[in-house]
Amino acid sequence: xxxxxxxxxxxxTFALTAGxxxxxxxxxxxxxxKEKEMEPGIPVTDQLTIAKCSGCHAKDDKGNLSRISWDRxxxxxxxxxxKRMVRLNGLQLSxxxxxxxxxxxxxxxGLAPAEVKPVSWFLEMRQYGTEEYPSQKxxxxxxxxxxxxxxxxxxxxxxxxxxxxNMHIGYYTVAQFYAFRDRAPEPNTPEAANFRQPIDIxxxxxxxxxxxxxxxxxxxxxxxxxxxLKGRWLVTAKAAxxxxxxxxxxxDNVSPGxxxxxxxxxxxxxxxxxxxxxxxxxxxxxxxxxxxxADGIGSIRQVMALDADQSKLExxxxxxxxxxxxxxxxxxxxxxxIAVLGTDVTAIHAGDADVPLKIMGQRFPSDIAAGDVKLGxxxxxxxxxxxxxxxxxxLVTADAKLNSGHRSVSVRxxxxxxALAAYEKIDYIKVSAETALxxxxxxxxxxxxxxxxxxxxxxxxxxxxxxxxxxxxxxxxVKWSIEEFLSRNKDDDKEFVGFIDQNGLFTPASDGxxxxxxxxxxxxxDVWVVARYVDKDNPKPLExxxxxxxxxxxxxxxxxxxxxx
Ligand code: HEC
Ligand code: HEC
Numbered sequence: 001x002x003x004x005x006x007x008x009x010x011x012x013t014f015a016l017t018a019g020x021x022x023x024x025x026x027x028x029x030x031x032x033x034k035e036k037e038m039e040p041g042i043p044v045t046d047q048l049t050i051a052k053c054s055g056c057h058a059k060d061d062k063g064n065l066s067r068i069s070w071d072r073x074x075x076x077x078x079x080x081x082x083k084r085m086v087r088l089n090g091l092q093l094s095x096x097x098x099x100x101x102x103x104x105x106x107x108x109x110g111l112a113p114a115e116v117k118p119v120s121w122f123l124e125m126r127q128y129g130t131e132e133y134p135s136q137k138x139x140x141x142x143x144x145x146x147x148x149x150x151x152x153x154x155x156x157x158x159x160x161x162x163x164x165x166n167m168h169i170g171y172y173t174v175a176q177f178y179a180f181r182d183r184a185p186e187p188n189t190p191e192a193a194n195f196r197q198p199i200d201i202x203x204x205x206x207x208x209x210x211x212x213x214x215x216x217x218x219x220x221x222x223x224x225x226x227x228x229l230k231g232r233w234l235v236t237a238k239a240a241x242x243x244x245x246x247x248x249x250x251x252d253n254v255s256p257g258x259x260x261x262x263x264x265x266x267x268x269x270x271x272x273x274x275x276x277x278x279x280x281x282x283x284x285x286x287x288x289x290x291x292x293x294a295d296g297i298g299s300i301r302q303v304m305a306l307d308a309d310q311s312k313l314e315x316x317x318x319x320x321x322x323x324x325x326x327x328x329x330x331x332x333x334x335x336x337x338i339a340v341l342g343t344d345v346t347a348i349h350a351g352d353a354d355v356p357l358k359i360m361g362q363r364f365p366s367d368i369a370a371g372d373v374k375l376g377x378x379x380x381x382x383x384x385x386x387x388x389x390x391x392x393x394x395l396v397t398a399d400a401k402l403n404s405g406h407r408s409v410s411v412r413x414x415x416x417x418x419a420l421a422a423y424e425k426i427d428y429i430k431v432s433a434e435t436a437l438x439x440x441x442x443x444x445x446x447x448x449x450x451x452x453x454x455x456x457x458x459x460x461x462x463x464x465x466x467x468x469x470x471x472x473x474x475x476x477x478v479k480w481s482i483e484e485f486l487s488r489n490k491d492d493d494k495e496f497v498g499f500i501d502q503n504g505l506f507t508p509a510s511d512g513x514x515x516x517x518x519x520x521x522x523x524x525x526d527v528w529v530v531a532r533y534v535d536k537d538n539p540k541p542l543e544x545x546x547x548x549x550x551x552x553x554x555x556x557x558x559x560x561x562x563x564x565x
Pocket of ligand 2: 084140141142143146151168175179180202
């Protein structure tokens with residue numbers, strides 16, 4: 001069943017409550033009092049927005065539109081709302097009008113950088129490993145259907161949080177029984193004294209911590225404007241299974257806040273390049289939303305944030321039917337002169353001699369000598385093999401005893417911090433993601449892959465593994481396998497869920513019933529993904545595991561944001 005049908009069935013229940021949900025009803029039951037707007041609103045000043053919305057969202061004498069003036073969110077949040085207004089509530093908009101309104105609302109009813117930061121993973125469409133929940137009841141109320149990050153991308157008045165809960169009940173009646181309300185304990189029992197419904201805990205939490213006004217927003221809104229980004233930016237990127245990339249992002253003006261872009265990334269692993277022509281919009285003065293098409297990959301979306309001094313863009317460029325593939329990207333303004341971007345090798349072993357190392361960068365002078373390249377304590381450049389403007393090749397020898405840890409790479413005083421590591425012995429390896437979700441597909445739906453990576457670690461200054469001070473030495477080549485996660489009698493998931501290749505890419509099996517399987521069930525299951533690493537320092541291979549759930553395809557999807565287009 002598609003979502004459209006599901007929603008239109010609920011529409012009748014909903015239409016009855018629409019007046020209330022618009023905040024226009026003054027009837028007297030107890031919830032109505034909670035929905036009465038008591039806080040000052042944020043006036044809507046854009047003419048097109050007023051023209052399109054005020055037919056249903058009444059305008060008051062201060063210029064507030066009902067509901068809208070008491071909400072703030074991201075461009076994605078505003079886009080999701082507009083789509084619902086169009087689909088269910090009868091709003092008519094052209095694509096250009098929608099773009100204009102989302103831009104305006106994100107500007108005047110948006111989020112400040114500090115408000116976006118904790119949920120940037122959600123906007124960057126990263127697989128959520130573990131979300132932290134203030135309480136289990138809150139989790140049940142608001143993270144049963146979507147992540148808690150979804151409401152965390154909103155700021156609202158107290159009445160608006162209540163109306164949001166009503167909206168859920170209107171559209172998704174099951175929310176009441178499934179998430180918002182528990183069966184109350186018998187009256188006059190000790191449990192009854194402290195009992196609170198999940199929805200009450202949730203609304204109190206959001207009203208208190210995610211209110212309409214904040215110091216961060218006052219400060220940001222006063223100064224947010226379309227940034228000047230035209231020019232050349234230097235990019236460092238890494239992707240699970242692909243390693244590190246360096247390159248450039250060239251940005252050209254189209255109109256204020258709108259840009260034409262061209263990125264070129266070169267793999268430090270195999271020298272291959274990716275060319276990505278595209279375009280981008282910047283919302284709220286700092287939220288970069290771009291898109292482009294790369295040969296061999298297809299459509300790529302870019303979600304980044306510009307930092308406060310406007311010299312760095314950071315975020316994720318991603319693709320895949322489940323947005324499961326992506327680069328972690330940092331772009332800094334090219335300010336001219338020598339720039340050091342990174343090295344091909346991520347870690348050098350103590351005692352190794354004449355290790356070939358490539359240093360990537362910009363405008364390296366041809367007369368670079370061994371003394372111009374500094375790799376920090378214990379690492380020595382013994383020879384400069386070749387110099388090109390964007391690449392220096394050297395040989396490196398490491399002391400037999402050294403302090404294991406990161407090293408910055410400097411060329412004539414220009415530095416790439418923590419670009420490299422030096423180590424005596426790998427203490428353990430870790431599989432990322434430690435928990436992951438893959439979707440069966442290939443028959444009806446698209447497959448949802450998982451790209452695994454194994455990273456090596458040293459235990460850090462405290463000598464204790466798996467603590468805060470541990471240091472990553474970067475990805476290491478491992479042997480991948482799948483093992484059973486015993487969760488039931490005669491568990492045989494490992495034979496059916498799919499396979500992992502030796503580059504760590506898990507490909508799920510096909511969707512639909514499998515006649516080869518007991519009771520012809522489909523190929524779902526949960527397994528361990530195991531990485532095994534062998535080196536001369538460790539008598540026993542190092543091993544790490546990730547927990548993988550292979551589930552059915554996501555046939556019912558939330559909207560894909562198009563705010564970059
Ligand atoms: C044809 C009537 C209609 C128009 C036009 C309309 N809306 Fe709505 N709007 C509704 C109704 C009904 C609700 C309550 C139900 C819901 O949330 O879908 C609502 C709710 C909302 C909410 C609250 C959603 C939430 O998350 O709680 C926002 C925000 C909103 N509208 C924004 C807009 C904006 C912005 C426009 C103009 C671009 C607009 N609406 C135009 C009918 C309309
Ligand atoms: C029964 C499943 C379910 C539960 C439980 C649930 N949500 Fe939602 N929520 C949804 C769906 C589905 C949507 C998408 C609505 C749409 O199509 O625009 C949504 C949308 C939202 C939005 C976007 C609002 C908008 O106007 O587009 C916010 C914010 C939100 N939920 C917050 C919450 C909070 C807070 C709670 C807990 C009080 C909660 N949700 C519990 C299913 C749920």
